[in-house]
Amino acid sequence: MITFPNAKINIGLNVTERRSDGYHNLETVFYPIDLKDALEVVVSDELRFTSSGLEIPGREEDNLCVKGYHMLKQDHHLPPVHIHLHKNIPIGAGLGGGSADAAFFIKLMNDMFKLGLSVDDMTGYACRLGADCAFFIENKPVFAFEKGDEFEPIRLDLSPYKIVLVMPDVHVSTGEAYGGVKPTPVKDSLLELIADPITEWRKNIKNDFEQSVFKNHVEIRGIKAALYAAGAIYASMSGSGASVFGIFDHEPDVKFLEEENEVFFV
Numbered sequence: 001m002i003t004f005p006n007a008k009i010n011i012g013l014n015v016t017e018r019r020s021d022g023y024h025n026l027e028t029v030f031y032p033i034d035l036k037d038a039l040e041v042v043v044s045d046e047l048r049f050t051s052s053g054l055e056i057p058g059r060e061e062d063n064l065c066v067k068g069y070h071m072l073k074q075d076h077h078l079p080p081v082h083i084h085l086h087k088n089i090p091i092g093a094g095l096g097g098g099s100a101d102a103a104f105f106i107k108l109m110n111d112m113f114k115l116g117l118s119v120d121d122m123t124g125y126a127c128r129l130g131a132d133c134a135f136f137i138e139n140k141p142v143f144a145f146e147k148g149d150e151f152e153p154i155r156l157d158l159s160p161y162k163i164v165l166v167m168p169d170v171h172v173s174t175g176e177a178y179g180g181v182k183p184t185p186v187k188d189s190l191l192e193l194i195a196d197p198i199t200e201w202r203k204n205i206k207n208d209f210e211q212s213v214f215k216n217h218v219e220i221r222g223i224k225a226a227l228y229a230a231g232a233i234y235a236s237m238s239g240s241g242a243s244v245f246g247i248f249d250h251e252p253d254v255k256f257l258e259e260e261n262e263v264f265f266v
């Protein structure tokens with residue numbers, strides 16, 4: 001069985017407080033985008049994981065799909081499987097690619113082996129693999145809070161717009177990015193600000209990771225500025241970086257960004 005895990009972008013991200021479990025409370029909007037990996041599972045005589053496409057750092061046994069298999073196997077009878085992941089979503093990009101693979105793996109296993117898991121069951125499993133993993137179970141635009149694993153659905157349709165996603169040759173680790181932020185309570189909730197017209201977003205909606213990440217990686221700041229110069233209505237780094245997206249009401253000319261970065265129209 002095959003499935004196509006998609007990436008997300010964060011529109012706004014406020015890190016509001018440090019938690020006693022070492023994590024942070026935040027508020028953000030997750031929006032699914034059309035940039036996908038391919039994930040295939042077939043029954044095999046032993047558990048195997050292979051990948052193609054972008055190189056995935058870390059050991060095979062630490063891949064979130066493999067971790068997902070072991071997690072599900074604790075509670076369900078599963079045969080050994082061969083998992084193949086074609087990696088296309090940039091890594092260390094703030095696009096949640098690894099989390100998407102994990103969530104889509106859980107959904108695929110539920111369908112393939114008729115595990116009878118509800119959306120709530122799958123969300124519970126996904127939370128154990130990563131804070132933003134649960135979003136990809138329902139995979140619809142949401143306002144997210146707490147660790148990024150509590151959701152309120154929102155009406156947000158960016159399909160009339162062009163979204164340009166720029167990935168520089170820099171990777172930012174999520175843990176490192178959280179380390180650089182000073183948590184601050186919000187005055188106006190993103191849940192309200194996101195309902196404003198998109199033309200207002202630039203004034204009011206920010207990503208708290210930008211300040212420290214831009215300090216260490218000026219090229220990322222430069223990409224955001226270039227997207228605004230090209231006419232973006234709203235531009236921001238996604239999540240903990242390093243990717244930056246711009247939302248346009250026209251097909252922008254961003255050819256110049258392709259010289260040093262990967263550019264996706266999503």
Ligand SMILES: C[C@@](CO)(OP(=O)(O)O)[C@H](O)COP(=O)(O)OP(=O)(O)OC[C@H]1O[C@@H](n2ccc(N)nc2=O)[C@H](O)[C@@H]1O
Nearest residue numbers: 023024094095096130131132133147148174175178239240
């Ligand atoms: C920053 C965000 C924003 O959407 O996404 P990315 O930029 O990574 O895509 C998420 O909060 C990333 O979630 P996720 O990538 O699932 O994080 P995890 O693997 O659970 O945690 C990685 C590390 O990030 C920190 N962490 C993560 C989530 C959170 N609410 N507070 C934290 O402090 C912790 O130090 C943790 O050890």
Ligand SMILES: Nc1ncnc2c1ncn2[C@@H]1O[C@H](COP(=O)(O)OP(=O)(O)O)[C@@H](O)[C@H]1O
Nearest residue numbers: 057058063064091092093094095096097098101
């Ligand atoms: N299936 C996977 N795809 C990508 N990275 C994975 C995967 N499984 C585990 N990882 C680990 O997660 C880290 C990055 O996760 P990812 O979600 O792609 O980053 P980001 O949240 O910044 O988009 C990688 O360094 C890698 O070691």
